Amino acid sequence: MMRSMANAKTGVYEAAALKGVEKRxxxxxxxxxxxxxxxxxxxxxxxxxxxxxxxxxxxxxxxxIFCRNVVIYFSKDLQKRLYNKFHDALNRGGYFVMGKTETxxxxxxxxxxxxxxxxxxxxxx
Numbered sequence: 237m238m239r240s241m242a243n244a245k246t247g248v249y250e251a252a253a254l255k256g257v258e259k260r261x262x263x264x265x266x267x268x269x270x271x272x273x274x275x276x277x278x279x280x281x282x283x284x285x286x287x288x289x290x291x292x293x294x295x296x297x298x299x300x301i302f303c304r305n306v307v308i309y310f311s312k313d314l315q316k317r318l319y320n321k322f323h324d325a326l327n328r329g330g331y332f333v334m335g336k337t338e339t340x341x342x343x344x345x346x347x348x349x350x351x352x353x354x355x356x357x358x359x360x361x
Contacts, residue, residue, distance in 0.1 A: 238286070245284050247274030289318055298325045305335035312341055319344030326360040333357050 249272045254262055266272040287295060289306070301322050307315050319340055322332050332348060334340075334356045340348060348358035 241284055241286060247279055248272070249274075289321075290314070294321065295325045297327060298330060299327055300331040300333065301326065302333045303335075304333065305337065308335065308338050316342035316344065320347070323347045323360060328360060330360045331357060332360070 249266075251272065254266075254272055262272065265275055265278050267275060285295070289303070303318075303322065307318060310318065319342065323344060326332065331351070336354075336356055338356065340358070347360070349361050351357050351359045
C-alpha cells in the first residue's frame with residue numbers, strides 16, 4: 237500500500253497537517269496525545285481501497301475519490317474514460333479531488349461542479 241494511503245488509514249496527524257482546520261472540528265473529531273488521532277467513530281465510517289484504474293473492475297457507491305497527479309500520465313482518451321468512470325462510481329453529492337496540474341477533459345467538464353478551483357475539488361451534483 238502506498239505510504240500516503242497507509243498514513244491516512246492510521247488517522248494520526250502532526251499539528252501542521254491540521255493547519256487551517258477549525259478548532260471545533262478538531263475538538264469534535266480528534267483526540268490529542270502529542271499527535272492528533274481521528275476518533276474511532278469516524279474511522280468506522282471510512283474504507284480505503286487501492287484500485288487498478290485501467291484494468292480493474294468497476295467500483296461504485298463512493299463518497300470521495302482522491303486521484304492526484306496520476307491521470308496526467310495517461311492519454312487524453314484514457315483520461316476521458318477514467319473521469320466518466322469516477323463520475324459513475326460516485327454517489328450523488330460525492331467529491332472528486334484531482335492534482336493541481338490536472339484538468340477535467342471531455343464531457344466530464346460538464347458532469348462535475350467545481351467546489352474549489354484552486355485545489356481542484358469537484359462534486360457530483
